[in-house]
Amino acid sequence: MNAEPSPPIGFSCxxxxxxxxxxxxxxxxxxxxxxQAPSRYGELRRAVRxxxxxxxxxxxxxxxxxxxxxxxxxxxxxxxxxxxxxxLGLSLAExxxxxxxxxxxxxxxVARVFAERATWNNGSG
Amino acid sequence: MNAEPSPPIGFSCxxxxxxxxxxxxxxxxxxxxxxQAPSRYGELRRAVRxxxxxxxxxxxxxxxxxxxxxxxxxxxxxxxxxxxxxxLGLSLAExxxxxxxxxxxxxxxVARVFAERATWNNGSG
DNA sequence: CGGGATCCATTCTGATACTG
DNA sequence: CAGTATCAGAATGGATCCCG
Numbered sequence: 001m002n003a004e005p006s007p008p009i010g011f012s013c014x015x016x017x018x019x020x021x022x023x024x025x026x027x028x029x030x031x032x033x034x035x036q037a038p039s040r041y042g043e044l045r046r047a048v049r050x051x052x053x054x055x056x057x058x059x060x061x062x063x064x065x066x067x068x069x070x071x072x073x074x075x076x077x078x079x080x081x082x083x084x085x086x087x088l089g090l091s092l093a094e095x096x097x098x099x100x101x102x103x104x105x106x107x108x109x110v111a112r113v114f115a116e117r118a119t120w121n122n123g124s125g
Numbered sequence: 126m127n128a129e130p131s132p133p134i135g136f137s138c139x140x141x142x143x144x145x146x147x148x149x150x151x152x153x154x155x156x157x158x159x160x161q162a163p164s165r166y167g168e169l170r171r172a173v174r175x176x177x178x179x180x181x182x183x184x185x186x187x188x189x190x191x192x193x194x195x196x197x198x199x200x201x202x203x204x205x206x207x208x209x210x211x212x213l214g215l216s217l218a219e220x221x222x223x224x225x226x227x228x229x230x231x232x233x234x235v236a237r238v239f240a241e242r243a244t245w246n247n248g249s250g
Numbered sequence: 251c252g253g254g255a256t257c258c259a260t261t262c263t264g265a266t267a268c269t270g
Numbered sequence: 271c272a273g274t275a276t277c278a279g280a281a282t283g284g285a286t287c288c289c290g
Contacts, residue, residue: 011236012174014229015157015221021235022224023150025263032140041272049137052264057273066238079270079272088231095227096140099147102220104139106213110146111136113191150282166252177283182253202290204252254288262281269274 021066021092024059026051028096031068034085035093041081068092146191146217149184151176153221156193159210160218166206193217 011017022028026048033039033047045056060083063069068089074080085093103110136142147153151173158164158172170181185208188194193214199205210218228235 011228011232012154012172013157013225014227014232015153015225016228017232017235018224018228019150019153020239025144025148028140028144029137032138045272047137053273054265054275055263058263065242067234073272077270077271081272088234091231092227095223098220098223099143100138100140102139102217103136103141103143106216107136107139107142109192109213110142114145117190177285178253179255180283183282198252202251204290206252252290256286256288257284259284260282262279264277264279266277267275270272 018092018095021063021068024055024062026055027059027063028099030056030059030063031085031089031093032096032100034069034083035090035096039083041083044083063089143217143220146193149187151180152184152188153224155181155184155188156210156214156218157221157225159194159208160215160221164208166208169208188214 011020022031029048029051030044033044037043037047039047041056044060045051045053048056060069060071064071067086070084070086070089072082072084074082136145147156154173154176155169158169162168162172164172166181169185170176170178173181185194185196189196192211195209195211195214197207197209199207
């Protein structure tokens with residue numbers, strides 16, 4: 001093999017630990033959005049544009065198991081479920097803020113890079 | 126489908142843009158490590174524990190195409206190649222700092238959560 | 251040392267259809 | 271409205287062999 005067998009819970013640094021929590025395409029977005037607004041399932045799904053029901057539910061469950069989000073089922077009909085951040089989740093969302101700022105600050109740059117990258121992919125016509 | 130067709134380059138927020146860049150299991154680690162030390166290929170591979178040659182090279186190329194890292198081939202023998210952050214990459218690394226701090230601060234919590242999660246998986250039935 | 255190509259298995263993600 | 275089941279496809283990663 002060409003990589004050291006990594007220990008199950010050993011983190012190389014704090015960032016490594018954080019990544020275990022936010023690994024998943026939509027998790028950072030879910031956490032960050034929840035920090036800005038109280039959110040029902042449907043609201044969340046509209047906010048995190050592009051996510052499917054399957055992934056949203058799956059990530060929500062994992063985030064809940066990880067102590068980042070808290071689920072409240074109001075047991076009404078029609079169904080109403082609220083997702084909110086735990087204190088731990090809130091602190092994580094705050095740590096995410098600089099990334100949001102970075103993206104906003106360099107959005108033009110990022111968009112340009114991805115526009116170029118798109119030209120490679122459909123170069124076939 | 127069950128999700129709105131998301132526009133190719135439309136970002137819902139700055140975080141969304143950032144995620145396009147650091148999407149990839151090892152990218153944040155690569156960027157963050159590069160911010161701390163000048164790094165040859167081999168050093169990087171040892172630093173980002175668990176990554177395979179295949180993924181490291183692949184992510185490095187993408188990061189280079191995205192203007193985050195810069196590759197310098199010294200054309201020596203034995204081969205020596207250095208990877209460094211561009212100014213853009215450096216600013217990204219700085220935005221990653223709070224996540225590293227969060228992980229360090231909550232490492233015990235994260236480790237505990239993952240230890241519990243491990244018990245589900247090998248509950249042997 | 252640094253980099254590359256391939257095969258194969260596992261995991262993650264996504265699209266569709268369905269339920270209460 | 272909220273959540274679930276199932277299948278298809280892409281990404282990830284291990285192992286292995288190759289090059290300068």
